Amino acid sequence: MKNDRSITEVLAEELSISEQEASTLINQWSAKIQESLDNQGESKVEAFGTFKKSGGKVLFEPDEKFALEVNYKYAGMKPVEILPAYRKSGTEEQTGAQDIPAESDDVEEQSRKEPEKEQKKESPQEKLADKAEKSRTKESAEPENEQQTGEKEKEMQKSEKDDSSKKDVNPFKGSSAKEKETAGRLTNRPESKVRKAENSSAYGKKKNNTEWLIVGGLAVLLVAGILHFIFFYDPTPQIPVADDRTSEETEPAAVSDEDTDDPVEEEEMEVPVETEVPPDPPERWGYTGNYVPMDEYITIVVYSLRNRERAEEQYDEINDAGLRATLNTFQPEAGTVNWRVGIGQFESVNEAEEAAGELPEPWNSEHFIIRIR
Amino acid sequence: MDSKTEKQVIQVLKNHLVKNRKVMVPGLGTFEIIHKKQQQEQRPDGQVILSPPKDEVTFKESKSSG
Numbered sequence A: 001m002k003n004d005r006s007i008t009e010v011l012a013e014e015l016s017i018s019e020q021e022a023s024t025l026i027n028q029w030s031a032k033i034q035e036s037l038d039n040q041g042e043s044k045v046e047a048f049g050t051f052k053k054s055g056g057k058v059l060f061e062p063d064e065k066f067a068l069e070v071n072y073k074y075a076g077m078k079p080v081e082i083l084p085a086y087r088k089s090g091t092e093e094q095t096g097a098q099d100i101p102a103e104s105d106d107v108e109e110q111s112r113k114e115p116e117k118e119q120k121k122e123s124p125q126e127k128l129a130d131k132a133e134k135s136r137t138k139e140s141a142e143p144e145n146e147q148q149t150g151e152k153e154k155e156m157q158k159s160e161k162d163d164s165s166k167k168d169v170n171p172f173k174g175s176s177a178k179e180k181e182t183a184g185r186l187t188n189r190p191e192s193k194v195r196k197a198e199n200s201s202a203y204g205k206k207k208n209n210t211e212w213l214i215v216g217g218l219a220v221l222l223v224a225g226i227l228h229f230i231f232f233y234d235p236t237p238q239i240p241v242a243d244d245r246t247s248e249e250t251e252p253a254a255v256s257d258e259d260t261d262d263p264v265e266e267e268e269m270e271v272p273v274e275t276e277v278p279p280d281p282p283e284r285w286g287y288t289g290n291y292v293p294m295d296e297y298i299t300i301v302v303y304s305l306r307n308r309e310r311a312e313e314q315y316d317e318i319n320d321a322g323l324r325a326t327l328n329t330f331q332p333e334a335g336t337v338n339w340r341v342g343i344g345q346f347e348s349v350n351e352a353e354e355a356a357g358e359l360p361e362p363w364n365s366e367h368f369i370i371r372i373r
Numbered sequence B: 001m002d003s004k005t006e007k008q009v010i011q012v013l014k015n016h017l018v019k020n021r022k023v024m025v026p027g028l029g030t031f032e033i034i035h036k037k038q039q040q041e042q043r044p045d046g047q048v049i050l051s052p053p054k055d056e057v058t059f060k061e062s063k064s065s066g
Helices: A007-015 A021-041 A064-070 A105-141 A143-159 A177-188 A189-230 A242-255 A262-268 A310-322 A348-360 B003-020
Strands: A044-047 A047-053 A057-063 A081-082 A295-304 A327-332 A338-346 A368-372 B022-025 B030-038 B039-042 B048-051 B054-061
Touching: A007 A105, A007 A310, A007 B022, A021 A044, A021 A047, A044 A368, A057 A064, A057 A081, A057 A105, A057 B054, A064 A262, A064 B003, A081 A368, A189 B039, A295 A310, A295 A327, A295 A348, A338 A348, A348 A368, B003 B022, B003 B030, B048 B054
Parallel strands: none
Antiparallel strands: A044 A047, A047 A057, A081 B048, A295 A338, A295 A368, A327 A338, B022 B030, B030 B054, B039 B048
16 A cells, blocks of 8 residues: 655654654765765665766666565566577568567468578579679670680580580680681670570579479379378278178178178168267366466466465455466565466467456556466 | 664665655655566567566656755
């Protein structure tokens, strides 16, 4: 309960002195702090905190133990992770992480994998494009002779890549003068080089297409297998109709020996298939119903008390109100135990927050959400 | 003021602050305990967390002092 009494009145009562004497003590104490601030710029008060002058203002930083005492209800609480940190490699494109996702981890992983795949796709093409560019730059800078030698090297590399049977890699080796001229003309033309670069890139594209075809075929097979499993696999045990069949088979057999399929069909029509509908399991998540023992869940804490009996009273009150109460203990420091009374069991923080908004007062406005493990 | 008396004054002040959540000290300022609700934060590394609630002590200097 809040008390409107001044510190002077309280001090006088606690120390059994008059209010005037209490006021004098307070003034002396304040003056001591102000003096220290004026002289040294700061004043440390043991077991209370430190006053500091900064930018013409006086700032106060509480002592660590005093801060813990003030925050005893929530002492030791750690942040609850909603979304993990980004991965460090290849994560330029990311989904919106500010919203609280329900199940977006898989989506994020896929989006992270995609840029890596795209990089892999482009790398052989990039290499070929780079080579084409390099060939263009070399042309502009070097004279014709040097171009020819440079072209020799490129043609040698390209011919090694091609599956052609031509072993004469160097077009200028052992060739006639005419061939040299034609080769020189061809090599000097920038268009031919562009075509060669395009052909090499086309070769790379064809290679990539075949890879994707293989991957696509495997994906189709996988999907077909899954669908087959879903629609054709029946794990339910068959009803033991063996005895009935034996008795009924004899009768139609006596009538006619030819028909063997009909008795089976008749049996299927006659034998009633009883499927037992299992009872609905108790709701695992939510803020109504009974408490469900589980290893990990998120709850809305509405009371954090040091008195066990009072905590149990609040627990019963919540249960009587038709809500699902939870009771957990927490030790902020050695020798002290906090009894946390909560409402509901939830799978995610988002669900807990939505449920908290539906709770009646005062729980609606005074609560906090924690993860129980 | 001797150290023993000073400690008594400080202890009374702390107890009154925790109980009343607001104390005005003449000649110095006002101490108040403010409750911060838990809130969602995104760290620079992309991690999204729900920070816990907390009660913390704030101080506001009085105009007459300083």
